[in-house]
Amino acid sequence: MEGYGRYLKSSVPPPQDWQLDQAREALRCFQKGTENWHIAPPDAEGRVEVGFRVRTRTAEQQVPSSEFQVSSSPRQSGSSAESWLEKSSRTMKVRRLALRTVETYFGWQRRFLNWVAEKGLEPASKPAVEGFMTYLAVERKVSAGTQNQAFSAVLFLTSEVMEQPVEGVDGVRAKRSRYLPVVLSREEVRRLLGVTEGTTGLILRLLYGTGLRQMECLQLRVKDVDLDRKVLMVRGGKGGKDRQVMLPKALHAEITEHVRRLHALWEADRAANLHGVWLPEALGVKYPNAGKELGWQWMFPSKQIGMDPESGIERRHHLHENALTSALKVAREKSGITKKTGCHTLRHSFATHLLEDGTDIRTVQDLLGHKSVETTQIYTHVMAGGGTGTRSPLDDL
Secondary structure: OHHHHHHHHHOOOOOOHHHHHHHHHHHHHHHHOEEEEEEOOOOOOOOOOEEEEEOOOOOOOOOOHHHHEOOOOOOOOOOEHHHHHHHHHHHHHHOOOOHHHHHHHHHHHHHHHHHHHHHOOOOOOHHHHHHHHHHHHHHOOOOHHHHHHHHHHHHHHHHHHOOOOOOOOHHHOOOOOOOOOOOOOHHHHHHHHHOOOHHHHHHHHHHHHHOOOHHHHHOOEHHHEEOOOOEEEEOOOHHHOOEEEEOOHHHHHHHHHHHHHHHHHHHHHHHOOOOOOOOOOOHHHHOOOHHHOHHHOEOOEEEEEEEOOOOOOEEEEEOOHHHHHHHHHHHHHHHOOOOOOOHHHHHHHHHHHHHHOOOOHHHHHHHHOOOOHHHHHHHHHOOHHHHOOOOOHHHHO
């Protein structure tokens, strides 16, 4: 285990603290459930055989209290960390929280319950919440945004799941610093997009041309693209809101050809009797065959068939975000751009360039799907000339 830890820390780029925490947690769970390890010497081809035995437990066997017990109070007696997490998962789904929010909250709640179990503290108590936040800020040295994210997850657990609100802990919420977004110049965008190709290249051009978030673009359906009206419909964006954005004329021919290829892939999937794509809410129950219709197919489908983690059904999912991130990294290196560039950087550049062209800030707000115009105003601070058009006195010398 120690050797694996050294391997992780020596990888390039090095993993972040939260990633190391995830690895430690996974290894602890794995180690608790296995025994009788043996590692055979490498064979002639260099392959190494690793064997172990999985521990099993009958229904009558009790879990030791030192392992999972998180509370000794009368109300929570016998409640394990896993049972709280299961209840939290159900509660978050009932509240219709976004999938990424559920995953993030779930991770922080698990870390919190493990931490309070080690410290012997009552989870729904001020010392436990404040102690965990102090541990994150002082020992783990997480950012203010990460600390507040963890704080929100813990408060949700204690207030909504355990139904024991913890009073007087608002003081541990960190004050976030204001960071200006990284914005590419128009020339940098031209160089970056000029070295992209294929489906990932089309997606990157669409991100800059429409200002969509990464997952909003990857989750587009064929029916969301209106080539005649030259608009895109974003369904269930951040905050569960729909909005309409422009479809760049420069991409019309490329998207038309892309849809033609999608039609051929759709016909091949139907000929192979493949299950339909995943449908939101209960549409799959109300309209059982809708997932097999062309309009509901992913605009950017994955080449591989994957298993749905919830239903266990094998079906075609949309392109994974890692493929897009890798393509962008390669494009950034080829184009010689030194700025830290991610998919969201294209969204930042889209908004900034529109404002520099004189587009009304309310229009930009609607295109980006921002709830408040104050969020959009951050781009006025990164416009050319600092948003004021003021000349430096050095230019007049």
